[in-house]
Amino acid sequence: MKKNLKILLLSDTYSEHTEKWALGLVAHGIKVGLFSFNKSAYKWHENNSNIELLFEPDHIISGTGLKEKISYFKYLPILKSKFKAFKPDILHAHYVTSYGFIGSLSGFHPFVVSAWGTDVMKFPQKNFVNKTILKFILRKADIICATSNTIKEYLLPVTNKNVSIIPFGVDTSVFCKKEVNSLFEKNSFVIGCIKALESLYNIDVLIKSFSSLKLKHKEKSLKLLIIGVGSQENNLKQLVQKLNLTEDVVFTGRIPFSEVSNYFNMIDVLANLSEYESFGVSVIEAMACEKPVVATNTGGLNEIIENENFGSLVEIGNVEQTTNEMEKYLLDETLKLKIGKAARAKVLEKYNWTDNIKQMISLYKNMIKCI
Secondary structure: OOOOOEEEEEOOOOOHHHHHHHHHHHHOOOEEEEEOOOOOOOOOOOOOOOEEEEEOOOOOOOOOOHHHHHHHHHHHHHHHHHHHHHOOOEEEEEOOOOHHHHHHHHOOOOEEEEEOOHHHHOHHHOOHHHHHHHHHHHHHOOEEEEOOHHHHHHHHHHOOOOEEEOOOOEOOOOOOOOOOOOOOOOOOEEEEEEOOOOHHHOHHHHHHHHHHHHHHOOOOOEEEEEEOOOOOHHHHHHHHHHOOOOOOEEEEEOOOHHHHHHHHOOOOEEEEOOOOOOOOHHHHHHHHOOOOEEEEOOOOHHHHOOOOOOOEEEOOOOHHHHHHHHHHHHHOHHHHHHHHHHHHHHHHHHOEHHHHHHHHHHHHHHHHOOO
């Protein structure tokens, strides 16, 4: 590959996924420029000579509707000015219907778009205008990527172009079983969840299931670890208080991505009870750490947990079933360890981050035909 290949990432610096892609590309000798509509929660991109922060506003922008998409027009002149300064070889937009929209209007090529989930699963389904915007963006893209087969299925009806599946894999040298300084006593059985605290992710169902499990096993030390921030935080804390779980539930808020693998090693089981999921990065991160996962039987999640050899699938919103599946791992240590090892083996086979980065770089190389 030619020396000092430059990729301009149109992507949210607030997102840990952007952090992963940027640092992963840099590790392979690529220079990365970052252009974000939102502000990062912490300066993960500082002190790296191969990462250049080209633009970031002084506040976090909220909202995902059409009005917010249109407001992105004001960033177009700024983006075009950064082309001249950074001189990228490729423009890569992560999240089709925001960053991809501005990228498509910029006229820059080669142009890659990566679909993350709601950008193609929800936004275009709302009305004809949204779907038209999506089709326009995809027509402008030279390469289209998706993180899972589930997302690809949503893209196929709106484009005749090939869609490359490149998962958000995990660095299995970092996400692995290891000893850490835990927040919990060694005899505690800990259920964990790392999601935005929004209604979509049914964390209230998890709290109710956890409460039910505690009532069934009063003799055991059971703890619930909830990682993330969101609009439902106060409601969820009130539910915890109502169910008399204050001493047993820990809300951490947002944590740096560099600490995520340590937190996974504090838990025994991960729970992901989403209404829908495009892929489920936290699921494969937990699996890489040899943790069984209890997840809803929905697209993206059932693509990863194909059967009971790799974890548990439950009906959306089913408190009793979720409780029973968590209980299986509580009562059977041998099963917990067996499922954990099988889960890691699957991640090593299909979701190794090094392989995923190499897939993306291979796409870049083919686009610009460099050695």
